[in-house]
Amino acid sequence: MKKDEVRVCILRVGGTNCDAETKRAFSDLGVNAEIVHFNQLLKKRNLFDYHGLVFPGGFSYGDYVRAGVIWAKSVAAKIGADLEKFVEKERPILGICNGFQVLIEAGLLPAFDGVSEYPEAALAPNIPPGYNCRWVYLKRENNGKCVFTRNMPKNRVIKIPVAHSEGRFLFPKEKENEYLKRLCDNDQVVFQYCHSDGTLAVGEYPANPNGAFNDIAGICNPQGTVFGLMPHPERAFYGWQLPDWTKKGTVPAFGDGKLIFESVVEYITKKF
Amino acid sequence: MNLYQKRKVPFELFDVNILKANDARLLEISQTMGLALNLNEMKTIKDYFSKLGRNPTDVELQTLGQTWSEHCYHKTFKGTIVTEKGKIESLFKTYIAKVTKELNLSWCISVFEDNAGIIEFDNGYGIAVKVETHNHPSAIEPFGGAATGVGGVIRDVLGVWADPIACMDVLGFGPLDYDYERLPPGVKHPKYIFRGVVAGIGCYGNNMGIPTVNGAIYFDESYTGNVIVYCGCVGLLPLDKFAKNVKPTNIIVLAGGKTGRDGIHGVTFASAELSEKSEEVSRPAVQIANPIEEEKLKRVLIKIRDCGLGSGVTDLGGGGLSSAVGEMAHRFGLGAIVELDKVPLKYSGLAPWEIYISESQERMLLAVSEKNLRQVLAIFAEEDVEATAIGKFTENHQLKLTYQGVKVAQLDIDFMFQPPKIEKKAKHKKPTLSEPSFPEPKNLTTPLQKILSSPNVASKEQVIRTYDHEVKGNTTLKPLQSQHAGPNDAAVIKPLDNSWKGLVISCGMTPAYGKIDSYWMAASAIDEAVRNNIAVGGRRIALLDNFTWGNPEKPERLGALVEACRACYEVAKGLETPFISGKDSLYNESPLGPVTPTLLITAVGIIPDVRKTVSMELKTAGDPVYILGQTGKELGGSEYYRLLGFIGKTVPKVKTNLAKRTFEALTGTIDSGLVRACHDISEGGLAVAAAEMAFSSDFGLELCLKDVPRTNDVGRNDFVLFSESNSRFLVEVSKQHRRRFEELMKNCNYAQIGIVTDDPFLKIYGLNEEKLVSAELAALRKRWQSGLGGA
Known part of the structure; x- marks a missing residue:
């Protein structure tokens, strides 16, 4: 389909707050992006009007209890079946920051054997603790399955900001190795925190800003169509958003975040 | 009886x-x-x-x-002040508002009359700005006090139909290493207050998705018993949607959080000194924050604004419903009837007076015509926000309150807003201070290192990182510059997708000078705020004044306040920077005494094209580095004197005509693309500015003090290096543009004093070209980054 036929749903609830800039990123690429309140979606039940779905950043329902969990439970209870169908049809779902937390809590990621009833991983409180807003480097690890990174070569290093207090990717201790192996075997590791030269952070702060297991910053499901990451690509879309653009004589037009949005838009236009 | x-x-x-x-x-x-x-x-x-x-x-x-x-x-501020030199009728009108009135600038759209000042921006949009203090509540309950301070100022911006796009927070604490034994009963340790306040601010702004882009933190003995928490917010509004046209029969709609006993007598508490009993007596005066409620409220208000469904809006802050209803009725020459039993409560049992004055958070008041009411309530319901019609505005000038059908109050609105004028006595008393005399130290590297790690100069990165300064994706110049997290002088926001015009936000505060001379303290705060704005490329600057002062019943406190106000008039007028909003917090006294006279100046400028913004770190080896402005022997209240244990007597002055000339010339060179880096010279003087520019980059810097433009009384290297004279900048100019730069600066005090190098060192040579400072940048950076000691 053509770009202007693509419809992306940016879902929000009370406390979601990165919806506008996420919409801007998609709109800039010429696709139709719509911010839809979860209440509205429930009333209309029109999830399949959209070719892509985004859970943006923010503090859904205040992130009381645990980050992302309230919205995840609500999503699972109210549109769980539709979402499974959405995934089956290989329509892409993106979770950014709080959206990633929702996808994990809702069992849409890592989803080793399809959507899981209970979370198989966690995004735990940062180590060192506390909210952290900073630019980091990510290395693209995926071999090509993830539909959100096809426009960037493997091992490409991108620069992107994080801003969260609960982003430490974790597996249950006793299954750590087994799950990591499955993640790697399935080609589900999309981004790892690294240094500017591309060498992995190996847990070293601040290159790895939250103590994430194996430097994991973003993963996809085994099909590569559901993708969640802690950093904010919508904040690295334009060149003037970069933290050091004033160093150069001219402002670059775009930042690395654009590649993620471009990849998924291209996937949708080719696939549907 | x-x-x-x-x-x-x-x-x-x-x-x-x-x-x-x-x-x-x-x-x-x-x-x-x-x-x-x-x-x-x-x-x-x-x-x-x-x-x-x-x-x-x-x-x-x-x-x-x-x-x-x-x-x-x-x-x-509105009353009469009797001074030795005669009576002043209203400090506010005589000094603050007078600047704006006399300058009479067309881009000042709404000043001093609403919840926030409004200035013109671009494409039919205006910018609303407000800064508030929340000192007293933060002294009792740091987290809640600071969080509700942020929440309150955001509602002020919503109260002019503006969409909040950025927050600013300036804080003042006692020394973090304050001796526990010395704390009087009832005073909490600065470290406890620091952690709570910082967490509270981060919690509210982050949760609401509003970037915290600018601020400052000061440490001063006098803030130990009385913490300073300034919360600011900037909003964006389409000017044609600014609806303030409340009519009789308009329905009063109360929206947002429920009303409870939190925040009873907050305003009266804020208008008295803090004491040992404050915690016990005034704990209920501190409200409870729920940022998510306000986030939803914000969405609804913006929607109602865009649909043109409201005829008036105001926030519920100090005084709760009583202020909101009364002020709105008064402003539009109306009366009001409110049925207090309709107000949604957190729990039952509140007396009517408690309902009417409670300061529970996240509430807004709207005036809505009868025909729009249903639609307005439906929009609230869609967003899961509670909204209730609680009364209506009336033709007569009466406030009538009922509860369960019983009339519980009936007052003339005119009487309510004509309180008896207050007359207070002011006495101007200069403290007896002297200029210290001491030999010039041979080694100036050590004092520089010590100043870099002193809490007021040291990096605030550990705090700034806990605030989301990137959300909304429009922060083009960030508080922390590049990979070494350099201290940018101002933040730049690009709020409109279809315009390159940027908003420049900066601040100035010079409490150390307040101990010596409140006139020059205020003058310096204005100069600092303006030059921070100019340094990154800002111009057309509007100011906000926020005083934090001691008890005005005490004549000498008031005398110092009069002096500061006088400076506000003279300096702001001279720089042609109007005041558009302000607020005073008086009675800041505790068992440890009054706060140092403190004035926060917030400066909001514009930059026509954000791509011309200048950041503070050095950019290219071989570039010449210039100092702009004149250095005087003005070290009173300086970081250098503080390090040596002195206060001193001669604080930095402001010569507005010279300052203005420098500011305008610098703006011209920035617009012409000649300036690669620029940093304002403030606390710690030239030495600190130079060190910061260098260690925030990957380049070195070599300076020689010989040519620094200076007054005749400055004959010592340490004074040139550490004087905090106002209106000065350190500027890196691209090598090929040197001549054009000098041409544009020719009517100003300026000199080339150094060069950017490839060598990662800061080297400074003295008046006789002798070596004064030689330090590795990584080591200086480390000093600077460790100043808060991981508090």
Whole structure:
């Protein structure tokens, strides 16, 4: 389909707050992006009007209890079946920051054997603790399955900001190795925190800003169509958003975040 | 005599027998009911009710107590001040508002009349700005106090129909290593307050998705008993949607959080000194924050604005409903009827007066025409926000409150807004201080290192990182520059997708000078705020004034305040920077004494094209580095003197004509693309500015003091290096543009004093070209980054 036929749903609830800039990123690429309140979606039940779905950043329902969990439970209870169908049809779902937390809590990621009833991983409180807003480097690890990174070569290093207090990717201790192996075997590791030269952070702060297991910053499901990451690509879309653009004589037009949005838009236009 | 007569109604309502009360009893009533009204005010109320031939209810007295509080009515700034040189009728009109009035600039759209000042921006959009203090609540409960401070100022911006796009927070604490043994009872340790306040600010802004882009943190002994928390917010609004046209029969809609007992008597608490008992007595005065509620409220208000469904809006802050309803009615020459039993409550059992003055958070008041009411309530419901019609505006100038059908208050609006004028005495007294005399140290690397790690100069990165300064994706110049997290002078926001125009936000505060001379303290704060703005490329600058002062009943405190206000007029007028909003917080005293006279100046400028913004770190080896402005022997209150244990006497002055010339010339060179890096020279002087520019980059810097433009009294290297004279900048100019730069600067004090190098060192040579400083940048950076000691 053509770009202007693509419809992306940016879902929000009370406390979601990165919806506008996420919409801007998609709109800039010429696709139709719509911010839809979860209440509205429930009333209309029109999830399949959209070719892509985004859970943006923010503090859904205040992130009381645990980050992302309230919205995840609500999503699972109210549109769980539709979402499974959405995934089956290989329509892409993106979770950014709080959206990633929702996808994990809702069992849409890592989803080793399809959507899981209970979370198989966690995004735990940062180590060192506390909210952290900073630019980091990510290395693209995926071999090509993830539909959100096809426009960037493997091992490409991108620069992107994080801003969260609960982003430490974790597996249950006793299954750590087994799950990591499955993640790697399935080609589900999309981004790892690294240094500017591309060498992995190996847990070293601040290159790895939250103590994430194996430097994991973003993963996809085994099909590569559901993708969640802690950093904010919508904040690295334009060149003037970069933290050091004033160093150069001219402002670059775009930042690395654009590649993620471009990849998924291209996937949708080719696939549907 | 029974002063309080309970009414025979099924809820709590008292008639207060003031008609028969003598002066002593009047004061007793004021005290017992927590009204914080003085005898003259109580007598005025007694006269009013004598004429009506009845006693007031508790609801009526509480309403007057709120409306006439220092916090709501600003009695000191609006009252008469008797000085040795004659009477001043209203400090506000005589000094602050006068600047704006005389400058009469077309881009100032709404000043001093609404919840926030509004200036023109671009494409039919305006910018609304407000800065508030939340000192008293933060001293009692740091997290809640600071969080609700942020929440409150965001509602001020919503109160002019603007969408909040950025927050600013300036804080003042006692020394973090303050000796526990020295803390008087009731005063919490600065470290505890610091952690709570920082967490509270981060919590609110982050949760609401509003970037915290600018701020500052100061440490001063005098803030130990009385923390300083300034919360600021900037909003964006389409000017044609600015609806303030409340009519009789308009429905009063209360929206947002429910009302509870949190925040009872917040404003009266804020209008008194802190004491050992504050915690016990005033804990209920601190509200509870729920940023998510406000986030939803924000979405609804913006939608109602865009649909043009409201005729008026205001926030519920100090004084709660009593201020919001009264002020809105007063402003539009109306009256109001409110049914207090319609107000949604957190729990039952609140007396009518408590409902009316509660300061529970996340509430807004709207005026909506009858025909739009249903649609407005439906929009609230869609977003899961509670909204209730609680009354309506009326033609007559009366405020009428009912509860369960019983009239509990009826007051003339005109009376409510004509409190007796206050007359206060002011006495100007200069402290007896002297200039220290000491030999010039040979080694200046050590003092520089020590100043870099002193809490006021050291990096605030560990705090800034806990605030989301990137959300909304529009922060083009960030508080932390590049990979070494350099301290940018101002933040730049690009709020409109279809315009390159940017908003430049900076601040200035120079409390150290307040100990010596409040006039030059205020002048320096203005100069600092403006030059921070200019340094990154800002211009067309509007100012906000926020005073934090001691008890104005004490003549010498008031005398210092008069001086500071006078400076505000003279300096702002000279720089042609109008005031558009402001707020004062007085009575900042604790058992440890008053706060140092403190004035925060917030500067909001614009930059025509954000791509021309200049950041502070060095960019290219071989570039010449210039100093702009004149260096004087003005080290009173400086970081250098503080390091040596002195206060000094001669604080930096501002010569507005010279300053303005430098500012305008610098703006010209930035617009012409000649400037690669620019940093303002402030705390720690030239040495600190140079070190910061260098260690925030990957380049070195070599300077020689010989050519620094200076007054004749500056004959020592340490004075040139550490003087904090105002209106100065350190500028890196691209090598090929050197000549054009000098041409544009020719009418100003300037000199090339150094060069950017490839060598990662800061090297400074003295007046006789002798080596003064030689330090590795990584080591200096480390010093600077460790100053807060991981608090």
